[in-house]
Amino acid sequence: MLGTFVLRYIYQNPDSQPFIITAQAQLFAIITKLGWLENEEFRALVDQIQVFFQPGNPIAYRIIGARILTAVATEMNLPSARHATKYRKIAVSFRDAQLLPIFQFALSTLKSLLQASDAESEKLRESILQLMKMCLGFDFIGTLPDESSDDVGSIQAMTTWRIVLEEPEYLDVLWECWKKFSGATSVLAMESLSQAASIRRSLFSSDETRNTYIHHIMRETSLTIKSQAGQAKLQDVGNFHEFCRMLSKFRSTFQLSEICEYKEFEQWISLIGEFSSRGLHSWKWSPNSIPYLLTFWSKMVSSISSAKQATQDYIQGITVDLSRAYLKSRLECAQAVLDGEVDDPLESEEELVTTLEMYATLSRSKYVDSGRFVLAEFKDIFKKYRELIQRASLGSPSLSGNDIKEQLTVVEMQLTWMVYMISALIGGRISYQSTGEQDQMDAELSSEVLGFIQQAQMWTTQRPLYLASPDAHLYVQSAILFFYTQFRSSYIGEESSKSVKVYTLLTERWGLTGPNQVLDVIMNSSLGNLRSSGDPEWRKQEDQLVVRTLRLYTQLASGYSSVKHIRKLDTTKALLKNHNPSDFRFLDPSKKSSDTSVARCRMNYYTMLSRVLFAEDNVDADFWRFVRPWELTLDQVTLAFEGTSDLTEEQIRLILLGIFKDLRGFVSSITNRKQYTLFFDWFYPAYTPIVVRAIEIWPHDELGIAILRFWHEFVSNKSSRVTFDSSSPNGILLFRETSNILYTYGQNLLNRPLSNSSARWTEKYKGIMLYFNVLSASLSGKYVNFGVFKLYGDKALDQALEVFFSLMLAIPVEDIIAFPKLANAYFSVIDVFASDHMTGLPMMPHPVLAYIFQALGEIIPPQNPDTICSTMACSAMDKICTFVLNWILKDKVRKEEGLEALQAASGSPDLTGRTLLTSAGSGNNSQRSSVELTRGALSSNGRPVSKHRQQQQQKQQETHWLVEYLMANKDILSYLFLALFQAVAFENRSNYWSLSRPLLGLILLNRDFYNEYINGFIQSQLPDRQEHVQTAVNALMEGIECNTTTLNRDRFTQNITNFRRECTQMTLMTSNGLSDDSGML
Template sequence: MEGLRQLEALCERLYNSQDSVERAHAENTLKCFSVNIEYISQCQYILDNAVTPYALMLASSSLLKQVTDHSLALQLRLDIRSYLINYLATRGPELQPFVTASLIQLLCRLTKFGWFDDDRFREVVKESMNFLNQATSDHYAIGLKILSQLVSEMNQPNPGLPSTHHRRVACSFRDQSLFQIFQISLTSLRQLETNVASRLQELALSLSLKCLSFDFVGTSIDESSEEFGTVQIPSAWRSVLEDPSTLQVFFDYYAITKAPLSKEALECLVRLASVRRSLFTNDAARSKFLAHLMTGTKEILQTGQGLADHDNYHEYCRLLGRFRVNYQLSELVNVEGYSDWIRLVAEFTLKSLQSWKWASSSVYYLLGLWSRLVTSVPYLKGDAPSLLDEFVPKITEGFITSRFNSVQDGSPDDLSENPLDNVELLQDQLDCFPYLCRFQYESSSLYIINIVEPILQIYTERARVQTSDNSDLSVIEAKLAWIVHIVAAILKIKQCTGCSAESQEVLDAELSARILQLINVTDSGVHSQRYGEISKQRLDRAILTFFQHFRKSYVGDQAMHSSKLYARLSELLGLHDHLLMLNAIVGKIATNLKCYTESEEVIGHTLSLFLELASGYMTGKLLLKLDTVKFIVANHTREHFPFLEEYRCSRSRTTFYYTIGWLIFMEDSPVKFKSSMDPLLQVFINLESTPDSMFRTDAVKYALIGLMRDLRGIAMATNSRRTYGLLFDWLYPAHMPLLLKGILHWSDTPEVTTPLLKFMAEFVLNKAQRLTFDSSSPNGILLFREVSKLIVAYGSRILSLPNVADIYAFKYKGIWISLTILTRGETMNLLFLVTVMWV
């Protein structure tokens, strides 16, 4: 007994001590219980005789690890299983909840691992029923917990079990036991409905939810995602799902419980609303199920019960969102009470939009519902009215008004809180909203124009007025940014069914004209001094998004310019074809590259658009005709583009020169290539003339980093023997010694060596067979001789340097890139040469 008391003291320190050394000592001492099979009997002794819950927890968790990690004898596992069931029946009610949970997990793990080994393992559901039939609520709770943990255990892969075996067990459990467990949960819910504020209600609801969330077909749903597809409930469940009392019990529980129980009831309803179409006996049964869902959701909207709780509110929006996924508009309109339901949903949506700050993450589901409804209108048959003509324009206007209200409330400049900076949320909402605009496009476009014109007029006037207080400009720019994002999203879906009509193209032109007018104002007068303001940067990012979507719809390889759109733009702005439009886009790109020096987001977004234009075959050819592009290609220096001098934007340099490389090589002119490389040649000359004694200065460091990133961009743009040969001949042999010099002097500085090695990794990559030299050419040998010098110089120095805290950035990353270079060298059958030279 003295030994047991000492063990209990150790367990107390293991789970409660604040001293990490003391905890580690206790863990190391007690490790034998979970590792050595001989200690299994000792664990049972502890469970029988220990007093403290921590000792019981040690025994239970040790047995769990033993069962998971070791292949125990069948009889031993059966003995442990019988012992656990008796133990939970006799001592379960008096144990601490965490001990009970651990013992139940152990029982379920034994059941799963032994499912195919002996039929007795499959009797766990029957034995759980024995707990449910006991008189005490404590035993009833243990029975529900066993079933709940069993469903979870069967649904989740285990490290000690091959995935194929896990799936076999899960499928067998699904077919033999899961339906029975779901029926038990429903029976329990009905029996406990009058048992107000009972812990058992929560356990029964949780059990139902786990049954409905089971991975029925082995799709391994991503738990981090809030969205899921159709729930593939087995056909054997049909009678229970078609029984109206099944749906009703969850609506009843939502009504009689408070959060978080009410949220779980809604989660069950979300999954029931997602049941596959083919489960139902016929269309009549499915229509009856849908009518019940609509009636239940309508009653919640009428009373508003529980929707003041944020979790309930969000889950209810998800429930409404399932109507768009699983049901057609034609089905909805034929349900009795549809008109009342759609009116209430519209009112709810408008209130949600007004409460933008509180409901921002939930609005996505509502907009998704409405977008699905309006896109189904062309396929709607019959005389039943959809009433969408009445409600959708209000929702469209409500969304825009709510965005303006979010600006008026003075949203903080914190990137994590401003809706314009929450990229994922912005994309979610603007993916659905344009379909609502296109539904009644004439009225919605007129509404947008009437809103934007007064704001644009004020913004234009403010460009001419110099004042010390420009705080109101931030609000104006935020409103304009929302409008630009909305118009961009409308243009994005131009190619969808029903959006390509000539009348819609004219309206596209009307909206685009207002945005183009805005662009002419953003970089003039007072506004040309505001590039450091966050609100100005948000507006310019929105403009870049507009250009991206406009290009895909009305400029480029697949989407030839539309006569209707350009005819109207010609009348409004004099832009009669897509070459003039392209010139306007490139003009904005050039302005951003000249004026933004510190905003990585704007520079990165601008260069992304520039690369899209240059890499398109048609748009690339058109760019070469523009004077602005000719200027950029000939004058890519920090004097003209100050962002090149800003270290924070140095990563963008690779994209910048990748784009320039695309444009240079498109012209197929060696003379043009050499003249375009003059700015980089000047950097080479300056660095090569720097004496060794001055080579460890910050000026040299940042010049090297920038040069390597620039060269990597140019190298990425070479996609043929011809273009690669131009770069190779320009670099070798004149400038290769500088790379070796950089490695020799800066081998202890990853900021320099990483870009240098990345350039070399790109330079030796044989993509598109660009490194295929003539059979009489020694260039392959010469290239890898230079590469081997670099690798040897870097490897011999970096391996001898002492380790630092961030060893990955300091050593491992450079070593990884070096090995990448060697791997790519193998494609040239010269790996052996490089390796020998390294050795």
């Protein structure tokens, strides 16, 4: 066997280079995994590796053996996108049969190494600890998608592991290893202890056993913190970090009520508090450990209500000190960042907010005491800030420009931290738990922050340029925006009327009597963030500030009550009247940004304004005032196109690029018919010629992309907003314009050469994707009767579909699959097209049909987390199969009626007609003859019929082109069936219900192939499994009739579910049903 050969090679060459041994170990692991279910020898893993641990062998062999076992455990734990069910089955088998013996072997080996001190033993200890870490880190129940999940949840070890984990020896060995080992090996031992601290609670056989385990860990952590030896070990940054991580995981796994049962709990929690306080004060030494300490204490506090009152008071007393320590550490951080000692945590607001949420939970435990300290610190720093501003304004001779700038920057950063922390405290309010004292503290803190905001705004407009810092400005303003966000979440909303104490104090100090006045402050103070200084050095920071400000505005505009008040503010009214000021740099289309969030600011801005504008019911006059600037600009463009304007081509292009981004954002938030009709009546038909003309002139440019994106939003019937009166032709006219735009743009795409294949997305596929999106939205909008175009000879639909087919054929199928956005657009439009439009066409080109069916089949096998494409493909397949099957069934009924009429008229004996369903595998001629079997001029009751009725009957009896195509190309049905059957039956898909829906139609349309495939599939299995597979397969079509009724479909889906369950219990060989070619699934 190949595995034995590899193992022998490793054993005979122990002196090989480490990378060679590592590669050989990985090879052995892969071979073992592939053969695990097929041969018993592969499952005797521990026995095979035992040769490396024979008495008398050098330690080097034992190190290699440990590394091989680690490689196998690692390989077994790796997920697989393809054949996920099979490989998960292998992992489960390995887990049940070998993982525990390997862990037990590693633990006993580690115990024997406690007294060894030579260098080789040190390497072996490290290898053994790595092996143990891999064993406990195994994905026991298949729920960990990646390594990032390591700090989330508990270790779901099987109940069989009780025999090891419940024994005191397990923890004793790990703690002893940590105490005796040094360096990296010591850190590995602490990592193992972190895993031990996160063993699932339900593993233990009894409450007593679990409590013993918990108390063992608590006792050892107390000894570690108290003893000099333990303190010495924790001076190593790696050990300190892992110890903090162990505490966090311990508290996340076990309940506070269980922890409190420890007889020396108060001493233990006091020691942890002292240790945490030292860690927070020494934050520079191990900054990454701080989140683990905060996690431990935030979880302690979050469940404190379940503890006794004395315990609650004791823990709350500790949290006040820790809250102070963390606040001090953040103030020190401001100076350390300026000195270049540490990275700036303010650069990543997302990570910062996560940490601050835990700080808020911790501090609000005893909020009055913690809040007073925060308030006092804020007042002291704010006082320094005002003094520095005064000295800078007066030009103090005792300080140079650089000195005062440095001091101001440090104080501003400290105030930034204070505002962030105060905001988190306010945002951490839980309405049903909050007391009057806590609301009073929120009011005092908010009042101080509002004072700082006022001072900061005044200083921003007055300070000399040499004292300004773009980073400091960004951080200060971001903290202020965060304060507004958190205050809004806690005190602006439906529950705001209950927060009387907050607004009482704010009324006394700032005249803010309620939420509406606070919203006024928010809009007035933050509007300046949208303006640009024009300084290139400030551009990056100002762009980020615009993004964050618009994010706040979007939240405000999304609230039902807040948007109605914002609509009434003078600031908002002025913005609606002049929504394109020159100092809003993000509205300048010539100023491009590679940052996607910055590039979308213009659209987000007008989305927000649209929501605000339509917050009231009667807004007709306001709407026409709002669009007036756009009218003036578009009229200028129209004149330019007519040759009567001084605008250059580039100016026109930039103007239109900006306007269509604005319009896209504006239309995207329109949610009802009245709003949409207002916009439609303004835009159509006055400005649609501009769209077509711009597409003709700049099809290669980003302007073409912007226009199509706007048009996609314009024609999308979200919330049934595109609804016209029954006598209105607007729906038809809208599609005619859509067709004109698509035809113009599509023809250019077809004639556009590619500069190189690597640029095909930007130069071609991106535009095709948008073409598909617009067509999909138009075809599914339900505001157009597409039959009108055929009735009156209008080519609008035909030309749109003609270009659609040509664009489709211009893309290799593999590229459709390779580009996710393109695939999503393509299968979306195919799903819509298959609903009604496909079968209504008089004919489709066969290359197009072949392409569609090939793409539908090829999207099924790839297992992607995003299952949207395969779901839409299956929906399209189901619609096509349902149509064909229903047509054949109706045709069969018509033939039977015709035969009965002939028999009744001639008195001839019963004739047997062949139908398409019973002529599987026959050629096209036999199919056509079966369809044309009876073409008489008699009705079903044998009476003569009129010539018009004869023509109508003859037309009904003609074979539909789609039916004819599929019956003549049954290999397509076979191809689709194979792709779906294998995915549904043998792969772990989240959308297997959708995948199963087209299978019924594919089987009924191609029953002969299904029987042939199933027979081959059964014969390809191992002899001892064939009977079981036969039983499962027979049940698949049990109770299934030859129709597509909902009841029949549901019954088939249930059968598929049962069949799939049976298949997961076996390892099966898959067959194509036509040849001996087979492979493992």
